[in-house]
Amino acid sequence: MSEKTRSKKGGDKALTANRLTDGVAIFLATDGSWVEDAREARVEGDDAGHAALEAAGAEAEAAGIAVGPYLIDVARDADGAVHPTRNREVIRARGPSTHPHHGKQAEGLSGQEAA
Amino acid sequence: MxxxxxxxxxxxxxxxxxxxxxxxxxxxxxxxxxxxxxxxxxxxxxxxxxxxxxxxxxxxxxxxxxxxxxxxxxxxxxxxxxxxxxxxxxxxxxxxxxxxxxxxxxxxxxVEMHAIQTSGNCIRNTTADPYAGAIKDEVEDPRIASEVIRQWSSLHPEFSFLPRKFKIAVTGTTHDRAAVKVHDIGLVIKRNAAGEVGFEVLVGGGQGRTPMIAKTIRDFLPKQYLLSYLEAILRVYNMLGRRDNKYKARIKILVHETGIEELSRLVEAEWESLSRETTVDLPRAEYERIAAYFEPPDLAPAEASSAAFEAAQQEDRDFRHWVRTNVKEHKVDGYAVVDISLKPIGGVPGDATADQMDLVADLAERYSQDELRVTHGQNLVLAHVAKDDLHALFKELAGAGLATANSRLVSDIIACPGLDYCALANARSIPIAQDISRRFDSLDRQFDIGPLEIKISGCINACGHHHVGHIGILGVDRKGTEYYQLTLGGRADENAAIGKILGPAFDADGVVDAVETIVDTYLEERRGPDETFLDAVERLGFQPFKDRLYPQKQAAA
Known part of the structure; x- marks a missing residue:
């Protein structure tokens, strides 16, 4: 894990990675699948849950689905939808802020705007 | 080619x-x-x-x-x-x-292209003056040496796993448009007292977290020894460059820690030892074979100016402005070097659409000897355009949003991809460039300000060259918020200098105001329109700019 992808200790977290075939940012969902929409991410709030997420990430990496999985800090909005809290991960979840017609934001798969 | x-x-x-x-x-x-x-x-x-x-x-x-x-x-x-x-x-x-x-x-x-050695700890793409072969005071086309280096360095078995990446730049004129002093090796083609062509060899320049200006390791290297001398430098670097810390692994750190005199001694000794073993230097015939590909095009000299060209400037104000900023003198009378700006007001610096690329390809074929250049300033160049064709060329470029008249003006901003794309970035660069460009959208105002280079990086790796911006902007992350640190006085030409930090950083909204404050301070303090921004900064020092940017601090002092 690099400095850029390190999340804070404890708190609500989701698991993200890049998809092997096209590099798109993906998130581990509650049903165990990998989805492009961060709002559908599985969230865990304790050490055991975080460990379970990381184990699922290692499995997906070994299976050739995901590249470089890591935990990200997340929060839930008023509707209960999950969104990343760090600016870097907000941009990953949406797409480049300079090209609103590119990336997930263009397909309606987006969280809140970058800070 | x-x-x-x-x-x-x-x-x-x-x-x-x-x-x-x-x-x-x-x-x-x-x-x-x-x-x-x-x-x-x-x-x-x-x-x-x-x-x-x-x-x-x-x-x-x-x-x-x-x-x-x-x-x-x-x-x-x-x-x-x-x-x-x-x-x-x-x-x-x-x-x-x-x-x-x-x-x-x-x-x-x-189409004879690839992506080899665009990453990794190897010798990267050698860069050169984008006006090569077209400009008046050139000693020799720097692309000849660059091509020789390309062939030598491609998959060089000894230099494929260097301590860090290695970048070489070449210029053939004393006015440096290739930023040679901020490269691992910079080569300046020159003549010695006897009129022979060779290279001044500079070493140890670079940006990143430890910016340094390259030092001259050899004032004159005869042309025929280019590769053996480079090989000697790379060998010494490969042996002594630090591999224990990636942040101290570039050759600039070796130059700094060893000292240029000692490094020069080591390189010369290695060079002498190499010459006893074998030589990688090209036979003259092979150098000339490569040089033949860069023979200047057969341009029929014409009148230095033409009635049609002058008339078009009188009639078309936008064309006149574009000629003033984006058209440069060619070494052959009747021709011009044209900068195609990829910096439309509010646009993404360096981006071009597929349609724009297609058009530029057509224009290169029709107007510029089927050849075009990419500049390190993230623009394009048509190097051999007949002056009589300039107006027609301008109209075609304008129709595709490619005729922005801003070459080397305040809206001609270099910006790295930043946090919008890059996994290494800490902050966004492109939106800051877009906002600054919009703030200075008036061409009259840009003309009044004169030459002013703003360069923006989204992290300390400095891909946006902020260290050598007249105004440099470095994005940093502070507890999840993007902030921007300003530097002043950097430059990437033959008088290259690293900009110095002005003071506390600004947030994304504040940095655009801060840049405008710096520019306004310059306009108020300069001796006249002939005193450029850099000259004024040198004369005035940082204090007038700090006084305006950080008034609370001054009041508290």
């Missing part, structure tokens, strides 16, 4: 097939990411925030119309219809898939 020989063509096609096999093995699970990553990086394929990114080499920034058209085709077919020209005269695609990468490389190989 240089054309591949049989060896080059075979080698590049074989490399594509190797990579196709490697990708297939990665997708089948035979290769892990740890095994595959160095292989994809050797072929220019990075993994960024949203997707893979493919960086394609454009040797010394020179392209034919056919090659540019192929880049457009790749943007349209495998990306989202655009490409991003970089500060290393290359192009990056932000959205290719892993599955498509071998096919893209195959399409590049068909």
């Amino acid at each position: 240089y054309r591949y020989d049989e060896f080059d063509a075979t080698f590049v096609h074989e490399r594509v097939e190797q990579f196709r096999d490697q990708v297939a093995r990665r997708l089948s699970g035979e290769l892990t990411e740890e095994e595959f990553k160095p292989l994809r990086l050797m072929n220019g394929l990075y993994l960024q925030l949203h997707a893979y990114m493919l960086r394609v080499a454009i040797p010394y920034g020179t392209l034919s119309g056919t090659q540019m058209r192929r880049l457009a085709h790749i943007a349209r077919t495998y990306d989202k219809g655009f490409g991003h020209f970089t500060t290393r005269q290359n192009i990056q695609y932000n959205w290719p898939t892993l599955e498509d990468a071998p096919r893209i490389l195959e399409e590049l190989a068909e």
Whole structure:
């Protein structure tokens, strides 16, 4: 894990990675699948849950689905939808802020705007 | 332009097939990411925030119309219809898939291009003056030496795993448009007292977290010894460069820690020892064979100015402004060098759509000897345009949003991709460039300000060259918020200097106001329109700018 992808200790977290075939940012969902929409991410709030997420990430990496999985800090909005809290991960979840017609934001798969 | 020989063509096609096999093995699970990553990086394929990114080499920034058209085709077919020209005269695609990468490389190989050595700790694409072969005071076209270096450094077995990446730049004129003093090795082509052509060799320049200006290691190297001398420098670096800390692994740190005199002694000793073993220096005939590809085009001299050209300037105000900023004198009377700005007001610096690339390819074929250049300032150049064709060219460029009159003015901003794309970035760069460009959209105001280079990086790796911006902007992350630190007084020309930090950083909104405050302070304090921004900063020092930027601090003092 690099400095850029390190999340804070404890708190609500989701698991993200890049998809092997096209590099798109993906998130581990509650049903165990990998989805492009961060709002559908599985969230865990304790050490055991975080460990379970990381184990699922290692499995997906070994299976050739995901590249470089890591935990990200997340929060839930008023509707209960999950969104990343760090600016870097907000941009990953949406797409480049300079090209609103590119990336997930263009397909309606987006969280809140970058800070 | 240089054309591949049989060896080059075979080698590049074989490399594509190797990579196709490697990708297939990665997708089948035979290769892990740890095994595959160095292989994809050797072929220019990075993994960024949203997707893979493919960086394609454009040797010394020179392209034919056919090659540019192929880049457009790749943007349209495998990306989202655009490409991003970089500060290393290359192009990056932000959205290719892993599955498509071998096919893209195959399409590049068909037009004598590739992505080899656009990543990794090896000798990267050698960059050169984008006006090469077209400008008056040039001693020799720097692309000849650059091509010689390209051939020598491609898959050089001894230098494929250096302590860190290694960048070389070449200029053939005393006025440096290639930023040679902020490269690992900078070469300035010059004549000695006897009139012989050779190189001043500079070493140890660079940006990143420890910016340094290169020092002269040899004032005059006879041309025929170029490769053996480079080999000696690289050998000493390869042996003594630090591998224990990636932040101290560039040759600039070795120069700093060893001292230029001692390093020079070591290089000279290595050079002498090499010459006793064998030589990598090219026989004169081979140098001349390569040089023949860069023979100046056969341009029939014409009147230095023409009635049609003058009349068009009188009649068309936008054309007149564009000529003033984006058209430069050519060494042949009746011709001009044209800067094509990729910095429209509010646009993304360095981005071009596939349609724009296609058009520029056509224009290069029709108006500029089927050749165009990419600049380290993230613009394009048509180097050999007849003055009589300039108005027609301008109108075609204007129709495609490519005739912004701002070359080297305040809206001609260099910006790295920043946090919108880059996995290393701490803050966004592009939106700051867009906001500054919008703030200074009045051309009259830009003309009044005069030459002013703003350069923006989204992290300390300095891909946006902020250290050598007249005004430099560095994005940092502070507890999840983007802040921007300002530097002043940097420059990348023959008088290269590293900018110095002005004071506390500003947030994203504040930094645009801060830049405007700096510019307004200059306009108020300058002796007159002839005193450039840099001259004024040198005369005034930082205090007048600090007083205006940080008034509370001054009041408290």
